[in-house]
Amino acid sequence: MKKVLAAGSTFAAAVLLAACGSGQVGGSGGGGVQNSKQLALIPGVQAEPFYISMQCGAEAEAKKLGYTINTSAPQKFDAALQTEKVNALGSNPPAALLIAPTDDTAMLAPIQQVANRGTKIVQVDTALKDSSVAVSSFSSDNTEGGKLAAQTLAQLVGGKSGSVLVLDTIAGTSTTAARAQGFSAELKNHPNLKSIGIQFTQNEPEQAAAKVTAALASTPDLVGIFATNLNTGEGAATGLRNAGKIGQVNLIGFDASPSEVDGLRTGEYQALIAQDPAAIGQQGVDQAAAALEGKPVTKTLTAGLHSITKSTMDANAQYFYKQQC
Incomplete structure (x- = not known):
């Protein structure tokens, strides 16, 4: 820094x-x-x-x-x-x-x-x-994307009470900061869900995995994780996998990389917030x-944003990201 x-x-x-x-x-x-x-x-x-x-x-x-x-x-x-x-x-x-x-x-x-x-x-x-x-700035409405992620998590959890972890990337990154803030603000509208705070991962999957491991140990009622980009999402999935908690803790990822799409299909993710x-x-x-x-x-x-679950992924395949042109 x-x-x-x-x-x-x-x-x-x-x-x-x-x-x-x-x-x-x-x-x-x-x-x-x-x-x-x-x-x-x-x-x-x-x-x-x-x-x-x-x-x-x-x-x-x-x-x-x-x-x-x-x-x-x-x-x-x-x-x-x-x-x-x-x-x-x-x-x-x-x-x-x-x-x-x-x-x-x-x-x-x-x-x-x-x-x-x-x-x-x-x-x-x-x-x-x-x-x-x-002269022009073009991006997704990241605050709305975070809000959409919180709404999606609330729907998946239903009336169950529990704690939620937010994984951000690097302090000073405008997009992911807005996603985390939008998510946290919307979560307050769902009293059964309590945020345990925003943690930074330096955009490294290994750090995201370590944060999830620590949260699982300290927060037995963890019911959801919001990962603000694909690296944090992939790391969070690794942390859940290592702890044997896949499917037990709802993982909401931002973006729709090939690995995230595969994870959604296999149940590692419960939803993705895809950009275009x-x-x-x-x-x-x-x-x-x-x-x-x-x-x-x-x-x-x-740009538009799209909440995608396993049941809706085939209808939203046009928003899946590419590995080559």
Whole structure:
């Protein structure tokens, strides 16, 4: 965290120096955008089905509209690693950058640097606290997604009383924080269910598994777990499996990765809250193209969410995430 904050301070100073010399698309400013048809996508992390699905949607739409798009993702969901990817755009900035900021504060300075060179910024999935740098931001309504997860858990539990654990990822991640908050707020409307708090997993399945193991030992009446993304969900399933509690504790996962879908089918999960990442990628490109072509741009867009149980999964297969395009 100290490294991330230091990097943010360094880039903030650089932004102040560069702000007065920002280039424009097609302009003559040094280091500015040279190719008005070149887009870039920097997801939160590589090899995650959610972001792969987003990439597929973005690539298909870019091709349809006559743009090219290059995707470069950090190996971990980490602000310092993502900053390296953003900085790499400096010598040849794209006309537009689609990015899922991995930290809602630390990523502002490096993204602002790219914008100062004339690049249009479109936020996809996650967002900065200060979204003024972006021409458009497109994500799921994560607060509503958390609320939907709590409602789904309440339906599955029925009138049974018990405790509920919430597993979040990394502090400062806007999307998962909103999911956890929405879930916790809605849970208060169901007096038979009591939250034992939100715990962070650093987006590591092993840590999620360990948190579940500890919760099972300390909370005998645990009836539900809400995992705010696929890594925490997969780790939670491992923790329940190791304790022989599969099916005895309701696991609600966010997202619909191949492993989560398999887990829903086999009973490791009782429900999934699926997003539509392909639509986010597609419409993110649409907004970028509109900004570059001088057409109307929508500042904030919201993607749909879908509560899927084993009995409804076949009817909602279009929302399952991909491992390759």
